[in-house]
Amino acid sequence: MKLKQAFSVILVCFMVSVSISALADGHHGNVGGHKNTGMAVEPYNARSYSITLVEHGLPLGMLWYAFIGPHNQSYYSSTPLRSNGKTITYNEQPGSYAFSIGANGPYITKKLNIYATVVNTSVTVDVYFMKLINVTVTARGIPYGTNWEFDLVPENTTSYSGSPYGGSQISYVFNYTMSMMVPNGTYALKAGEAINLGLSFTGGSQR
Numbered sequence: 001m002k003l004k005q006a007f008s009v010i011l012v013c014f015m016v017s018v019s020i021s022a023l024a025d026g027h028h029g030n031v032g033g034h035k036n037t038g039m040a041v042e043p044y045n046a047r048s049y050s051i052t053l054v055e056h057g058l059p060l061g062m063l064w065y066a067f068i069g070p071h072n073q074s075y076y077s078s079t080p081l082r083s084n085g086k087t088i089t090y091n092e093q094p095g096s097y098a099f100s101i102g103a104n105g106p107y108i109t110k111k112l113n114i115y116a117t118v119v120n121t122s123v124t125v126d127v128y129f130m131k132l133i134n135v136t137v138t139a140r141g142i143p144y145g146t147n148w149e150f151d152l153v154p155e156n157t158t159s160y161s162g163s164p165y166g167g168s169q170i171s172y173v174f175n176y177t178m179s180m181m182v183p184n185g186t187y188a189l190k191a192g193e194a195i196n197l198g199l200s201f202t203g204g205s206q207r
């Protein structure tokens with residue numbers, strides 16, 4: 001009985017000795033400065049890159065802003081970034097992005113759709129603004145209480161609907177004057193009676 005107990009103790013000590021020796025040789029870990037020979041797991045690359053929007057055309061110091069959202073999606077960030085300077089900078093991971101940009105003044109971007117694509121490098125996007133001019137149209141000679149409308153369309157545009165600048169303005173009852181904000185340019189003006197608040201012009205156009 002005593003012999004069995006002594007044998008067990010010797011066996012356990014031998015197993016512990018073998019395990020420690022194996023670790024010291026670097027076969028099961030990075031002990032004693034030896035590199036682990038197991039498969040390395042690369043960390044997830046969450047690096048972001050800058051998207052810098054550079055403003056052109058605004059008066060010095062005018063506040064402007066930008067919303068960002070995924071390209072080909074119908075939503076943008078709920079809170080814009082704002083700037084009184086020349087640039088607005090986002091830090092984003094690789095992908096395609098769309099921007100909705102405006103200014104605190106009578107200005108509009110020349111391009112209605114502004115995009116940026118990030119591919120493992122920083123991106124700079126030029127944003128050009130143009131000033132809007134207020135155009136006022138006054139109706140004369142129409143019956144009292146008549147709804148009327150007018151439309152401004154940029155030159156060389158064949159369709160009155162879907163114009164990027166301009167569009168139809170319909171009056172309320174007893175309103176003889178209406179206004180529209182458009183950038184510098186040459187426009188066709190059509191005006192007439194609004195029937196059921198739809199587009200039904202009478203008469204010719206003016207420029």
